[in-house]
Amino acid sequence: MRRNWNAIWMVAQREFQDQFRDWRIIVPMFIMVALFPFIADNSTRQAINFMNRFGGDLILDRIIPFVVLVIGFFPLSFTLIVALESFVGEKERGTIEPLLSSPLDDRHLYLGKLLVGVSTPLLFSYGSVGLYLLLLSRRDVEFPSAYMMTLILSLTFAHAVLMVSSAIVISVQATTIRAANLLASFVVVPVAFLLQGETVLIFWGDEGVLFYAVVGLTILSGLLIRLGLSHFKREYLLGREIDTLNFKSIGRTFLARVTGNAKSIFEWYRVEIPATLRQLRQPLLIVISVAVLTIAAAYLWVVIYVPTYIEITPERVQESQKYLSANIGNLDFLSENVPAPWLFFSNVRATILFLFAGLISFATLAVTLFMVNMALVGVVLGGASLIHFSPVMVFAVAILPHGLFELTAVTIATAAVLKVGAVLVTPQPDKSMGEVFILSLADWFRVFIGLVVPLLAIAAMIEVYLTPVIIKMAFPYL
């Protein structure tokens, strides 16, 4: 442990020295730290005066945490420069090879550089926030609570780690600073959206949600660090000489993986699809467990907590049952209001959304979206229970007929995304990150096109044409 830390610190120390001798990094940072809090203080004063004139206490409460978040973020923009300079810069200048030729471990190099990439901008960021708070202390304004400040400073920390670890992932792919800077927009744009989302949360004022945002970002940063660690390999760093995209080769690799060794569609279904499902055994097990737990948790939450908000009286139960009974006939027009093709495309779109959400979050967002869907099932069953319907019967009649296909499709799709996320953050000694990405995507596509799409098509037909009939028939026995 001590030996590891010494090696990491050795790398970091040299980087710190290099950074603090580079005026191109230090001077703008100092200017930013020294100037921005004053500008922000002045803007805050004007905003407060404006609010005091026209009223807006709520916004007034939230404006300081928001400014702290923004002030903290500005110096963080240097994380990208520092990280790209430290990784791609070394590659471009040829200084990385002597370092890679030394007995230092890959992870020592990676973590040493990560430490520097995060800590210098963070130091300036916290310095900037500190100066702003100092300026603010002269004014007659209410400071944000210690908890809120902790949340915002944690968010700033998570931003720094997120940006540096993403920059490192980019750096591994690029061989020149120019190419890395171009790729860096893939970091800047999502982080800008993230900042907007966090601003909304601050103005919304729900500290609980903000806490979960911090947790989510920390998990994402951790996964990105793991991704960087698994792909920061000597072999790969020196194996690439030029940044080229070989679309032909990408297409060939992708197609070969999707089709496998199958000579016909029947062989593909007979050999390749079962093989893919076997590979998905572990993620499937996880996703099924998550589904069962989420449905149960949502069901219990409704059954236990809803009565504390709404009094469930016999009259109210009767009223609800009557309402359902009166409107059961509407199911006859379901196919007109919700046509099967629309339902099918909507579900296909949702599973593709799962993939994109999963790709930017190493499957965590995809699993979260899946949990939301499963929670809805639990909520429906819990609601049925509250109005004295049998939840088992409701499940069997209203969900199972199409759910057998739809839930299976969504579960498989989520498991496939989970596998993509897991593969991306797992070291693959003989494959580049690009290869891993293409192959994982091909694996997902194979499942998607071979199983998910047909299952969703069948589910949509059943949901529109069969489930309403079954519900109507079984309704008196619910």
Add this chain to the structure above:
Amino acid sequence: MIESNDLSKQFNNEFWAVDGVNLNVQPGQILALLGQNGAGKTTTVRMLTALLSPTRGWARVGGYDVVKHPQEVRANVGVLTEQHGLYMRMTGEEYLDFFGKVYGLDAKTRKSRSDYLLDYFGLKEAARQRSGEYSKGMKQKLALARALIHDPAVLLLDEPTSAMDPESAQLVRNEISRLRSSSRTIIICTHNLAEAEALSDQIAIIYRGKILLNGTLEELKRTVLGPVEYEAKFAHEFDAGEFELPSGAELTSRSATSLRFRVEAPQDVNPKLVNALTSRNAPLVSFQEVPKKLEHVYLKTMADAQGVTYAA
């Protein structure tokens, strides 16, 4: 010691940068690896430094397998890379100290090694200057000092004297020779054929990832250029006419004042040849080997590999 067998590296599943390289360099020997740019020299060196893993074959450096014990390999190897790779904002002293730390040397050893190397390469005066302010040659010397900081058993040097002035280059060559005499195993990748000729015990010529030739300079000359040629020079025009040559000698060219012979076994044939000439009252001024340089060997080998005619 460096050994490799069928050492090969393929990139992108299609291009073989190195293909079936066999090497055997003993302690106290220098191997010069010659070849065009992109021939596979750097990839070979990178595999021997455990930076790239071989696609096929194996290599042992300093007694360690490059795949099974990469860290031990790297700890025992000093590498001078193609680009000097210096940190421009570090002073020479700081740079050597940093790499000393990286190689696990204690502070006292770091100081003494660093002082010795800076002094040896004439960088003592500039030790506290940032390396960004160094001349090209000084940078190269500092990079070489870095490769030597941990006194490695194996040295892999890519163009060790490029960008150096003649005095500095000589200094570096002397240091390499000294290292050889202290039983270091050394591989030099170079385009400087005179340097390779002067320093190396073994020469390997690599072309498109394959070793075309490997052996001592004499072996290479014999293989590529054929038996040694000797030239007899005369004081004035001399018509040797038709005379019987001793067996093992062949007349290859003649001019009014000289004759050239190709000789299979000089130690047996040359005395007879000189005897034959003097018995014909040839005004012999000198009888000596026609110098053949590594350059001829290299260019002929390359021409043969490319299927073009070599014009000496």
